Amino acid sequence: MEQLIQQVASGLANGAIYACVALALVMIFVSTSHINFAQGEMAMFSTYLSWQLIQWGVGYWPAFVIAVLVSFVGGVLIERTILRPLHTAPILSVVVVFIGLLAVFNSVAGTIWSYLIKEYPSPFPKEALDLAGLIGAHQVGVVIVTLVVLSALYVFFRYTPLGLAMRAAAQNPVSARLAGVRVDSMLALGWGLAAAVGAVAGMMVAHIVYLEPNMMGGILLYAFAGALLGGITNPGGAVLGGFMVGVLENLVAFFGNVIEKQTGVYIIGNGEKLTVALIIVICVLTLKPSGLFGRVVVTRV
Amino acid sequence: MTTASPADTAAHESVATPVSTSVTSGASDRWAWGLVAVGIIIPLLGYVVPDIVSDYRLFLMSTMMIYAIAVLGLNLLTGFNGQISLGHGAFYGVGAYTAAILMDKVGMPYWTLLPIVAVVCFVIGFLFGLPALRLEGIYLALATFALALAVPQMLKYRWLEDLTGGVQGIVLLKPEPPFGLPLSEDQWLYYYCLIVMVILYWAAANLLRGRSGRAMMAIRDHSMAASTMGIDVARYKTITFGISAAYTGVAGALSASAIAFVAPDSFGFFLSISLLIGLVVGGVASLAGSVIGGIFTVLVQNSSQSLSNFVKSDLGLPFDLSPYSVYGILLIVLMYVMPTGIAGGVAIAWRRLRR
């Protein structure tokens, strides 16, 4: 029983990471309908920027804020310079551009900072947040930060004119344009926000998985699965989806373990836990194609 | 008529932009046969200019043809039927392992394998196509992504280890030329790949030119409209999935013969991604584009390395541009210049020239 609780807690802790990255994926998806495969590497790059600032003697929180702002600007610039000209290109071509971006960010970070793993500090006080060894202080902090970012986004989209304009531009670009919304700027803004949210995610993740150019490689898939499971159009759903994927994966390994102990037959182990978790996610998606909390869109023909 | 569908209908509609409406025309047929003739002659040039047509270069060209077949398979699914796959490396791996196991454990000769591999991969692809019917766009992308990750894991799975050799993989023999033909191993491998590629290319061209091909493309362009016209969308989609998997699986089997070794981690996500890149760079929904894509997949890594060296040593730039970033930049620039791939770009340029 103790192990089950520990596994769920550790799943939630991992889930917090996935949720954070899933949120960044959602930001780009709602504004441009793209899944940005370079999101993880962009977040990694932002994290290195903040790490470099900390090395230069800047405090954690100033470095954090600067990295988020720089990432926002960087996101806007990438949209303006690289993606804008591809506006009319087929979606697969855009996917290839994302892969190109991924390769560039990954190898440039490797060239500048090397591939050795680095420690990344945690801003959260160790004593205050520690839950009896169940879940680390930092993990609790990540959950809190994720929820803060989520609420901020919610408020932004729900109650500010800019947020409303962004939603309008994403849902119906033509009508939005007629109503005077500058749709192009909204897309760039979406990219900026995604890069900023990604930067937060990266800085939260790096303490747990250590900072290195490939740190987001595995995480992006979990975030992708989490975002789709929760509903890619719904930030709250994506966050919940991220947590669910984290817990689900640990539970698969745990029950595989229990089965092996009880019956002595090996069926599922750690090697298969990701596969099984993904199969479950996909099964859910075939039953609820727009995710658990996603909006069902009605297409008129 | 209204229906519920995933939120990204707008996105998936533009998955594939056909390069041209007709798959092949009379003129391009003549071109194709001309190219085949050139392909047959190339190894023979080895007797005249052995330094230029070396065994190594023939091997390289065989690898290109193998990738071309794999990309062709992906193209049938994604380009002509509009179903995205980020996981075709999985079918490639299944094909390679099916061939390897049949050769190594059952002792079957390599040339009897391809039909069996095709059937095995067809069945797996068909079965995977069933749940895929309910998934579109990014959801299908996730499902196939998962498949790409799952296959290497499954190859290492404890109960299959006796069959697959687990993480150690299986070491194979290279195909020997038949009937005592006076060919080197590499020359024979080249012809073997060429024969398979020509047959599969021809079959694909015929398939697409016919009724079924038009149905496949109608589903891609507007599945709802296609179904109102009486096309059995589900049947076509799953069968296309099967055929596509069979093509890619055959390519995998050829690669197992060419490399003479299979190991689970050769069939990871990166393979799937490079097939996808080959597809897009070559030309979505273009058969000739698939061949270009296969060539690109092999060439690009070599060239990005020499480009990287060029930037560093010859241009004397102070920073270190690694081959991987050269590769990334190359992809971005290519998509910038030719958003519809090389085949599409060439077609557009040709049309402009003729005007």
Add this chain to the structure above:
Amino acid sequence: MARITRRTLIGSASAAAMAPALARAQKKYDPGASDTEIKLGHTNPYSGPLSAYGAIGQAIKAFWNKVNAEGGVNGRKINFISYDDGYSTPKTVEMVRKLVEQDEVLAIFQLLGTPTNTAVHKYMNAKKVPQLFVATGASKWGDPKHFPWTMGWQPDYATEAGIYAKHILAEVKDPKIAVLWQNDDSGKDYFAGFLKGLGKENEKLVIASVSYEVTDPTVDSQIIQLKNSGANVFFNEAAPKQAAQAIRKVAELGWKPEIYLANVSASVTSVLKPAGFENSQGVITAAYLKDPTDKQWANAPDFLEWKKWMEKYNPGANLADAFNVYGYAVSSTMLEVLKRCGDNLTRANIMKQAASLRDLEIPLLLPGIKINTSPTDFYPIQAVRLQRFKGETWELFGDVLSNESE
């Protein structure tokens, strides 16, 4: 292949009259060697998820630059050709064939990775081109009977794991062992060697063994499983990142086992420091190379020499990266072999010289560790020393442990 030899022979025969012919006749070359240069081929992942290993290729290149700047080997410059294989087997086959058939290298040196080396194992031996000092610790590389053209270099994983097993049996009272391993060939090798070291009757002492995948973001879930098995010994056979995560998680869970750490992850800066020095006290590992981040070597002559080389020839590289030590040491071995070949630069002679190293001392190996090979022993380094982590550095203890007989 034969073409060049013939041309060289004809050239030397016609150019040389009687007198110098005797001296020249002793020069023997295979493709890739000449009066002015020796071509060595190499592939390495410079791109993709394992590009961290690219540092080894850079270091080796920098090493030969130094050798060349200082006059080369017996007057010949080393032409070191290194290609990117992305750690993919098909790519490796392609690149190695390019090196052998198109670039016509004399030997392939330091090809990295078990699957990649396996993919060209047969080819190299069929072509009779040396596949020297491969960068992998699998035990299959020392098989001169079937593969006389292939040789390893570093202590194999199985030997290393066996040494831990013996140490556990000797030192830990009532051991109950938990193992964490990476689900690939190195992990399997380690685990198998560990069980062999324990011996049949003690295999049941391993009460829990779990694997992880390189794609797993964390190994927390695995460590929880291991802790709950009630083990008091933890064999941490993970790659650097996961090894650091594991040590930290063990401490977080309040679990206090004896920790044995695989040599691949014994770096002070990139494993133990990120894991937390306070969590790493008492960790035991086996080593054969000097850790560049370990202060105790800061004034060792070979270390200072290495540092000077790093600054001059490999300036962009990270001084904390053990791969730079590895690249330097393995290239030093190759340099010695090439020196001993003299003017007889045939592939057969290279293998012959590589297989007759007696008590060779190479810079940056730990004190007491020497290189030994023979026509039946294709495992150059088979000795390691155990060390325990204390404060912020490793402390060597015990004798040199070797396995030369096997």
